[in-house]
Amino acid sequence: MKKTNIKSFVLDNLVPIIFIVIGIFGIMFSGFSATAIANEMMTRLARNSFLVISLLIPIMAGMGLNFGMTLGAMAGQIGLIFITEWGIVGIPGMILAAIISTPISIFLGYICGKILNMAKGREMVTSYIIGFFINGVYQLIVLFLMGVIIPIKSDILLPRGYGIRNTVNLIGIRKCLDNLIPLKIAGVSIPLATFLVIALLCLFIIWFRKTKLGQDMRAVSQDMEVARDSGIKVEETRILSIIISTVLAGYGMIIYLQNMGTLNTYNSHNQIGMFSAAALLVGGASVSKANIRNVFLGVILFHLMFYVSPYAGKNLIGEAQLGEYFRVFVSYGVITLSLVLYELKKKRDKLERGKKLALMQEEDK
C-alpha cells in the first residue's frame, strides 16, 4: 500500500522533483554563495510572479495554459511607451501605464476569448497562434503608426521619424516599485512593495475562487454541457476568464519591465507566455489544475536553473553557452513533458476503471 503511494506521489510530482535535483546539482557546481542566490531569487520572484499568476484563471475555467497572455503583455508595453513619451515617472507613471493598458487588454482578451470559443478543446495551440497574429498587429502599430497617426515626438522614435526604437529606456520607472519600501535582511534586498502587490493579487485569486463567477468557471471546466443545462452562460464565462487573464498579464508585464528598466520594444513580450507557462508547470501544475503554491515553487525552481546553469556549465565544461541552451531546451521540454504526463495520467485513470470492473467480477464469483 505504502509503496504504491510513493510511486503515485513521484509520478504526480515528477516535474518538480526533476527540477529540484537539477537545481541542487546546479548550485553545487556554480560556486555561488547563498546570499548571491537568495538575492537573485528575490529579484526574479518579484519580477515574474505576477505574470505567472495571470495564467491561473483560464486553467480554472478549463481552458488550459493561456499563451494568449502575450496580448496583455503587448497592451502593457503600449502603456509604458505612452508614459515614457509623456514623461510621467515613478509610481504615478506605472499606474497610468496600467490604466492605459486596461481597455486594450480587455479588447484583445475579448477577441481572444471569442476565437477560443470556436476552438474548444484546442485552446492552448489556438491561443499560441493568436499571440503571433496579434504580434503582427502590434508591430504595425508600434513600428509604422506611432509617430505618424499616433503623435509621438520624443527621442524614443527612430531617426526616420516614425516607429519606436528597438529599446526604450524606462529610466523614469526603473525599480520604482521594487525600491519603494527599501528593506535589506542579511545582505539580501527584498522588494517589499512588489511583494505586497503580488500578495494582494493572491488574495484576489483566493477571493475570486469563492465568488459565483469563480464557481461557474470551475463548473464550466468540468463539463460544459452540464453547466449549460443548469443555465450557466458557458461562452460568456470562458471569455471573461480570458479577459481577466489578459488584463492581469498587462499589469504583470508593467511590473516585469519596471524591474528590468529597459523595454525591448519588439522582443520583450515574445517569450513571456512560454516562460511563464513553463514556470507554472515546473511548479507542479498541470494543464487542468494549478494553484498559487505552484506559481511560487515554479518561479523559484525554474529561475534557479536559469541562474545557476550558465555558471555550472562554465565550471564543468568551460562553456557558458550551455546555460542559454538549457533555457530554451528546458522550457519547451518541460511544456512537452507536462502535456505528455497529463495524457498518460488520463489513460492511467481509464485503465484503473477497467481493473476495478475485473475486480468486481472476481468478487462476485
Place this chain on the structure above:
Amino acid sequence: MNKAPMLLQARGIKKDFFGNVVLKDINFTLEKGQIMGLVGENGAGKSTLMKILFGMKDITETGGYQGDIILDGEKVHFETPFDALAAGIGMVHQEFSLLPDFSSTENIQLNRESVNYNVTSEIFGERLNTLNKKEMRKKAVEAINKLGVDLSPEMVVSEMPVGHKQFTEISRELSREKMKLLILDEPTAVLTEKEAETLLKTMRKLADSGISIIFITHRLGEIMEVCDKILVMRDGCIISELEKDKTNVREITKAMVGREVKGISENKRENSDAPEIMNISHLWVNMPGEIVRDVNLSVKKGEILGIGGLAGQGKLGIPNGIMGLYQAGGKVIFDGKEIQLNDAKLCLKEGLAFVSEDRRGVGLLLDESLEWNVSFTAMQAQDKYLKKYFNGLIKWRDQKAIEEVTQKYIDELQIKCTSSKQKAKELSGGNQQKICLAKAFALEPRLLMVSEPTRGIDVGAKALVLEALKKYNQEAGTTIIMVSSELEELRTTCDRIAIITDGKVAGILPAHTSSEEFGYLMVGAKDMVKEGEK
C-alpha cells in the same frame, strides 16, 4: 377517479422527425401525487414524449410538436428546459449530469447558489458576489432530507458510488421551489437492489407529499410495486393504460412486446451436436454505457447466434470487447486458440470480422470511394488485393482486383450507387450498411459479428440486409453473431438468441420461443411471472 385534482393532461400529441412519425396521438392524464409508470421497448417513443414535456431542444429544433399539454389547468408550451423548470417540472436523465469534482452540495445547488452581497458586485455584476457555503449546505441538506436518504453533503461526486450519484441528481430537482412533477428516466438501472428499494420507498413518500412522478423503467417489478397506473407504449402509440390493481406483469409484458409475429424463423435447425467454434468465458468489457460483466457464451459452428436485450444492458459491449475496440478482460477461445484481447489487428488475422453499430464513425471511411471502403480492411489485415514486388518489400495496390471485388458485392447486395468510385458518405443509410457488410465479407471471416445491422435504415433495406446475412451464413457456412435491439428481427434471422441484462447473460433460448418469454428475460422478471399467475 376524481379524488385528486388533475396536474397534467396530454391531448393528441404528435411528433415526427422530418416525416418519420415517432408519436401518434398520445393522450393521458396524471393526477396530483400520482405515480405513473411508463414502459415500452426501445424506440417506442417514451424518450421523445418526455423530451416534449421537458422542452428539450431536440424537439424545438426539429419543428416542435402537435397537440396540447395542460399543466395545472393551463396550456403550456415549453421552448427550453428552463421554461419547464420554471413551471415546476424536474427531470432526472438516464445519464448523470453531474460535475465530478464538485461535492453533492455544489451539484445540488448548481447555478442556484446562495450568495453574500459584496460591493464589487455593484460595479462588475452579480456574479462577483461570494458564495454562502453555509446557506448552500443548509439547502442541500434540506433537499436530501426530503428525499430521505443517507447522503453526505460534502462528498465529492467522483468518489461516490453510483447510487449516491443518482440521489444527488434527484435531490437537485427536489431542491427547486414549487416542484410539481418529477420525471425519472430509468433511475434504478444503475442502482443495487437495496438502493433501488430505498428509492422506490422515497418515491412513494414524495408522491404522498403531493408531487406527481412519471417513472420510466424496464423493471416491471418496480412498476408493480410503486405505480398507481401504468402506461404501455409501443411504436409511438399508447397501447394500454392499466390500473395497477387490475393488472399483472404478464399483461404488461404482452402489451409491451406483443406485436403480431409474422414469418417466424423457419430455420429451426437446432443441431446441438455441431462443434463449438468460440467459447467466451468471464468476459468483461469497459464500454461506457454498455458495460459487460462476466459473460459466458458458447457459439456453435455454422449457426447464427442472436444477442438481444434492452439498450444500455451491455449487449453492444460483447462484440466491441472481443474485437479490441474497448478495454476487455476474460478468456475467449476461437477455434481452439485463445484470442488476444485488446488488439483489433490480431483478431482480424484470426479470421474474425466485425460490422460496427457506429456505421459512420467506425464502419466507414466516409470521404473515400466504395472501392476503398470494401477493400481497406482486407488490405490492411490480410494483405489482400496487393501486388507484391521485391519479395514483398514493396506492396502496391492491385486496382483491378479491388474494382472486381467491389463490383461483385455491389451486384450481390444490390447496392444502389452511381459507380464503385462514389464516395461512401453519398449513399443512403441502408446502402452504407451494405457496404459495411461487403467490407466484412471481403475478409472472408470464419466468424462474423454484426452489431445493430438495421439501425437507422428503412424497412425495405432492413429485409435486404437480413437476407444477405442469412444467405452468407448458408452459402459460405460462416458463423454469425448478430447483436440487435429489435427482438423480432433476431427471431426471424437467428437460430438461438441470448438475452443480456445487467451486463450478464440472462438466458439463451431457441429463436422460435414466444416473444413474451424473451420479454421476461429482458426485464429481469422471470420469477415475477409465476407470482402474477397465482
